[in-house]
Amino acid sequence: MRAYVMSLLLAGSLAFLVVAPPTPVSHDGTPIDADVVTESAEGEFARVRAHFDTVLAELGSRDLTGLSESQRSKRALLVTTLMAYRDRGAFPKNYDFPDRFVPYFVDRKTGVHCAVAHLLAATGRADIVDRVRRANNNVRVAELAGDTAFVSWLDASGLTLDEAARIQPSYGGARDVDDQRDQSYRNASVVALSLSTFATVWNLTNQSGDRPVVSKIGIVIGAATVGLGAFAESFPDPSHELAIANGVVGAASAFVGARGLIRRNRAARKAGQAVNGGARTGGLEASVASAFSLVGQKSAGIAVNVRF
Secondary structure: OHHHHHHHHHHHHHHHHHHOOOOOEOOOOOEOOHHHHHHHHHHHHHHHHHHHHHHHHHHHOOOOOOOOHHHHHHHHHHHHHHHHHHHHOOOOOOOOOOOOOEOOOEOOOOOOEOHHHHHHHHOOOHHHHHHHHHHOOOOOHHHHHHOHHHHHHHHHHOOOHHHHHHHOOOEOOOOOHHHHHHHHHHHHHHHHHHHHHHHHHHHHOOOOOOOHHHHHHHHHHHHHHHHHHHHHHHOOOOOHHHHHHHHHHHHHHHHHHHHHHHHHHHHHHHHHHHHHHOEEEOOEEEEEEEEEOOOOOOOEEEEEEEEO
8 A cells, every 4th residue: 555655655756846936036036927928028129019010110110211222122122021020920038148138139048039030031141140140149130330241241131230239129028838847747757767768777776576565666667767758749848868768767667667577476376376276385395185995995094295
């Protein structure tokens, strides 16, 4: 009974770590309600969208009399591209600076471009995007004044450096629910892998299955860890390597635990067969039967047969 209770407690602990994400905290360590985090993510999205609304209005109000026909045409195309970018609503996120607004040229997790990087890539200048991302992914456009390739692109596109700097937003550091759930999966995986490894080693000292409690614990923990690996796809950005490790290590724990129970059951069946076939003590088999004389004379007795 204790084995089942312990196994259920261990499995339940793993399930809690997966289902209940860790309590989100602010940059100063103060706990934040999950609803506030969700609202922060939604508020961040609305803020960035509003930024582009303002910038598009500013771009549309500029006097273009000093631009060539080519510059005007390219600028109009960039404004249309920026409107589509705003409407699509896929923006980079700030994962690394929870206490301040920071620009990201390219989202390091999703690969989503910021608005300026998106305009560059849309006009065939992904080379500039890649170079800037590698040099400083958090660079502010105003700091690219010395980048001759970028400045040349701006001039040909009918944009000024100040306008490009206005187009580029900074991103807030609010962590969203997906980040919390990913962290919960990593936490649960660390616990599950540790427990499964311990159970496997423990069961290697119990290969005969003489301690069925140990075997059962290994099976339950292993099954829970395998389930955790299979459950990875329901998380937004799980670690593929962690999912594989959960499956492999969990299967090993369950296998070693089950092997101990199988060996114990086999030994019990053999012992039962031996007892049913006759009394055995110290390698001595004895059987007792009545003996009758069937020819001519009436007699009775006992016959004893002993085999070593």
